Amino acid sequence: MSTETAVMPEADVPPAPEHQRLSAGRRRGRRARKDRAGYLFLLPWFIGMLFTVVPFFASLYLAFTDYNLLNPPKWIGLENFTAMFRDPVLVKSLKVTFVYTFVSVPLSLAAALGVAMILNKGIRALPVYRAVFYLPSLLGASVAVVLLWRYVFGLDGIVNALLGWFGAPAIAWTSDPDYALTTLIILHVWTFGSPMVIFLAGLRQIPVMYYEAAAVDGASRWRRFRSITLPLLSPIIFFNLIQSLIASFQTFTQGFVMNDGGGGPANSTLFYNLYLYQQGFNQFHMGYASAMAWTLLVIIAAFTALTFFSAKYWVNYDN
Amino acid sequence: MKAGGLGLAAAPALAACGRGFGGGGDDDSGDGVTLNMVWWGDATRAEKTQAALDLFKERHEGVEIEVEYQDSGPYQDKLATRFAAGDPPDLMAMRMDSLREYADRDALLDLNEYAGDLDLSGLSDNAATIAEVGDRVYGVPAGLNTVGFVIRTDFAEQYGVPIPDGDTWGWDDLAAFAKAITDASGGEVYGTGFEAQTLANILVFTRQRGEDFFTEDDRLGVTAATVQAWFELVNGMRDEGGFPPAGFFENIGGSADQSYVAQGKIASQIIPTNNFLGYNEACGGTLVLLRMPGETQGARRGQSIDCPHLWSVASASKHPEEALQLLDFLLNDAEASLATGTTRGVPANADVAEEIKPSLEPDDQAATDFLIALQGEDLPRSLLYPPGGSAVFDFLDALAVEVEFGRVSPADAAAQFIEQAEGAIAG
Numbered sequence: 001m002s003t004e005t006a007v008m009p010e011a012d013v014p015p016a017p018e019h020q021r022l023s024a025g026r027r028r029g030r031r032a033r034k035d036r037a038g039y040l041f042l043l044p045w046f047i048g049m050l051f052t053v054v055p056f057f058a059s060l061y062l063a064f065t066d067y068n069l070l071n072p073p074k075w076i077g078l079e080n081f082t083a084m085f086r087d088p089v090l091v092k093s094l095k096v097t098f099v100y101t102f103v104s105v106p107l108s109l110a111a112a113l114g115v116a117m118i119l120n121k122g123i124r125a126l127p128v129y130r131a132v133f134y135l136p137s138l139l140g141a142s143v144a145v146v147l148l149w150r151y152v153f154g155l156d157g158i159v160n161a162l163l164g165w166f167g168a169p170a171i172a173w174t175s176d177p178d179y180a181l182t183t184l185i186i187l188h189v190w191t192f193g194s195p196m197v198i199f200l201a202g203l204r205q206i207p208v209m210y211y212e213a214a215a216v217d218g219a220s221r222w223r224r225f226r227s228i229t230l231p232l233l234s235p236i237i238f239f240n241l242i243q244s245l246i247a248s249f250q251t252f253t254q255g256f257v258m259n260d261g262g263g264g265p266a267n268s269t270l271f272y273n274l275y276l277y278q279q280g281f282n283q284f285h286m287g288y289a290s291a292m293a294w295t296l297l298v299i300i301a302a303f304t305a306l307t308f309f310s311a312k313y314w315v316n317y318d319n
Numbered sequence: 320m321k322a323g324g325l326g327l328a329a330a331p332a333l334a335a336c337g338r339g340f341g342g343g344g345d346d347d348s349g350d351g352v353t354l355n356m357v358w359w360g361d362a363t364r365a366e367k368t369q370a371a372l373d374l375f376k377e378r379h380e381g382v383e384i385e386v387e388y389q390d391s392g393p394y395q396d397k398l399a400t401r402f403a404a405g406d407p408p409d410l411m412a413m414r415m416d417s418l419r420e421y422a423d424r425d426a427l428l429d430l431n432e433y434a435g436d437l438d439l440s441g442l443s444d445n446a447a448t449i450a451e452v453g454d455r456v457y458g459v460p461a462g463l464n465t466v467g468f469v470i471r472t473d474f475a476e477q478y479g480v481p482i483p484d485g486d487t488w489g490w491d492d493l494a495a496f497a498k499a500i501t502d503a504s505g506g507e508v509y510g511t512g513f514e515a516q517t518l519a520n521i522l523v524f525t526r527q528r529g530e531d532f533f534t535e536d537d538r539l540g541v542t543a544a545t546v547q548a549w550f551e552l553v554n555g556m557r558d559e560g561g562f563p564p565a566g567f568f569e570n571i572g573g574s575a576d577q578s579y580v581a582q583g584k585i586a587s588q589i590i591p592t593n594n595f596l597g598y599n600e601a602c603g604g605t606l607v608l609l610r611m612p613g614e615t616q617g618a619r620r621g622q623s624i625d626c627p628h629l630w631s632v633a634s635a636s637k638h639p640e641e642a643l644q645l646l647d648f649l650l651n652d653a654e655a656s657l658a659t660g661t662t663r664g665v666p667a668n669a670d671v672a673e674e675i676k677p678s679l680e681p682d683d684q685a686a687t688d689f690l691i692a693l694q695g696e697d698l699p700r701s702l703l704y705p706p707g708g709s710a711v712f713d714f715l716d717a718l719a720v721e722v723e724f725g726r727v728s729p730a731d732a733a734a735q736f737i738e739q740a741e742g743a744i745a746g
Contacts, residue, residue: 068420069400069402070402070403070426150569150570155566155567155569172565172569175566175569175570176565177721177724177726258570261392264716266717266720266721266724281395281399281400282396282709284420
């Protein structure tokens with residue numbers, strides 16, 4: 001049961017994951033000796049932060065410059081940002097990223113919750129199943145799996161062989177611009193393991209007596225799910241939603257590997273971050289790439305804020 | 320977590336603060352000079368290159384060479400990052416299409432200023448000035464190659480389709496050959512297949528129509544009519560069945576063993592000539608090497624003498640003399656070329672090329688003869704890409720796929736391409 005203890009504490013703090021960690025302020029009132037220990041534990045984070053903060057502000061500066069990597073950056077004000085409005089490829093990459101996020105995040109959360117509920121039924125060898133379902137999310141964004149995916153969905157791959165049994169024509173899953181993004185969305189949905197593990201932990205926190213009482217009152221299965229599971233699980237759904245949204249907006253590897261760094265076919269898998277990378281490192285437009293990075297930050301912040309704002313209408317915090 | 324994307328964009332700035340990424344040239348103690356040399360390629364190329372470098376080190380005591388090599392994709396990014404970090408390699412492989420990005424920003428050494436250290440007299444005029452910008456030269460060809468058409472003779476025999484005369488065939492002959500193979504094989508094997516978006520391919524077609532893809536004054540020379548004709552040429556063959564259907568070409572990796580021609584799915588394709596040996600081995604020795612179609616029917620010749628990559632020296636190199644010494648050795652020393660073989664094409668120095676030819680494998684000899692014969696003819700010269708030119712490939716790539724799947728007509732794609740490409744070059 002060692003995996004369980006590793007997972008539980010994470011599930012205990014779902015509602016406010018990020019900012020609680022940032023504000024060490026709560027500890028200030030305690031004794032100095034305890035403070036020191038706290039800071040000592042934070043030390044790795046402080047050291048790591050140095051490596052983040054310097055590039056962070058450097059890229060903020062570069063976003064307002066014309067920087068080609070070889071000559072010193074030249075200040076050009078907002079030109080990078082105004083140029084973004086005139087860049088049809090950037091618009092295309094935003095579209096790809098939005099479609100990917102808004103289709104794959106709900107689907108993968110639904111899959112995660114569904115599997116978590118099945119596993120929560122007290123199946124024997126639960127840790128084994130849990131590990132099996134979790135595995136893809138460890139591997140999903142890795143180069144090896146995307147390559148494997150290329151073969152599974154290749155013209156002569158397993159998927160087309162299965163379709164062939166039903167008489168369906170072969171589909172060029174990875175090289176047809178109409179299907180390439182769909183293929184990556186399926187890959188994303190398949191990697192539902194990490195929200196699933198968190199859902200599973202959350203489901204176990206829901207007292208069984210609620211279900212028993214509801215069953216006695218004659219509530220249907222669907223009714224129990226809607227009126228007990230969903231409300232009591234909502235903080236965890238909220239946490240998973242935020243995590244998935246942020247990660248999904250930053251998707252890079254899948255588009256990079258699937259088509260050898262290109263985002264093809266016909267830019268149909270050109271994720272925003274991939275285009276950013278191409279601009280910075282292939283086209284020598286590092287100033288523009290930095291401006292793109294900051295724009296992405298604003299987009300992610302806006303959607304995160306929106307989700308937080310919506311939380312008061314559907315997230316249930318009182319037990 | 321949110322800063323992930325930002326860290327990526329800003330990494331070079333961090334590196335510019337003084338933390339290099341390895342790289343050499345820091346060790347100046349005594350006579351010891353350490354050159355940092357970077358290039359892309361596979362393990363075979365690495366082995367052959369190392370053999371040549373070992374010879375060099377034997378003759379030049381006190382010079383150490385720190386080699387880094389990798390795949391061609393990430394190579395570009397790494398090189399850009401090294402320059403941004405102020406820690407460029409001394410001697411590097413440089414792509415023809417990115418030379419101007421570096422040269423125009425004074426990042427590379429003008430080799431004309433070091434004419435005493437680097438002897439270019441053994442090279443043809445075309446080869447010696449292939450990386451000339453104005454009156455400066457920023458690189459020398461690591462070898463010479465061009466594109467050619469390979470045909471599997473076993474399929475031609477099996478299906479009873481005669482192989483056209485490779486010196487005089489036209490694009491119509493290719494289409495007829497391809498259709499005949501596909502028909503005779505009952506669709507088992509497609510007659511031909513190549514990527515419409517590969518610049519090297521459309522470049523030949525463009526020249527045959529009397530245009531240059533990029534002009535000498537850094538503009539887009541190719542016309543919409545030519546791009547449209549190119550797309551229509553491929554579409555025509557696809558409609559007839561000689562060319563595989565849309566979506567057929569997937570990303571299967573670049574090696575000869577994995578190629579469709581080696582898998583027996585297509586009977587002919589375009590290759591860079593320096594890969595002939597590898598492809599022929601992968602096809603069991605059944606390949607024959609032809610010139611590109613349309614060379615005798617067009618307004619002028621389309622083939623040109625190119626190079627797989629250039630060797631360039633960083634202008635910030637602390638040891639330019641030693642770097643040039645090494646470059647001179649790789650370029651002009653027959654023993655060096657004996658060691659490297661034709662992994663980067665036929666040696667640019669014509670005497671060296673002749674000298675090592677007898678010791679090459681028969682396939683390499685064939686490719687060498689092919690190139691030497693072309694070199695003796697009056698061909699248009701290979702022009703450098705203007706800065707911003709590498710973005711042009713991305714546009715062509717995306718539009719070629721749109722055309723392939725019938726989402727955009729060849730005429731519309733051509734018009735869009737011209738507009739986008741002109742924007743990228745001007746910007």
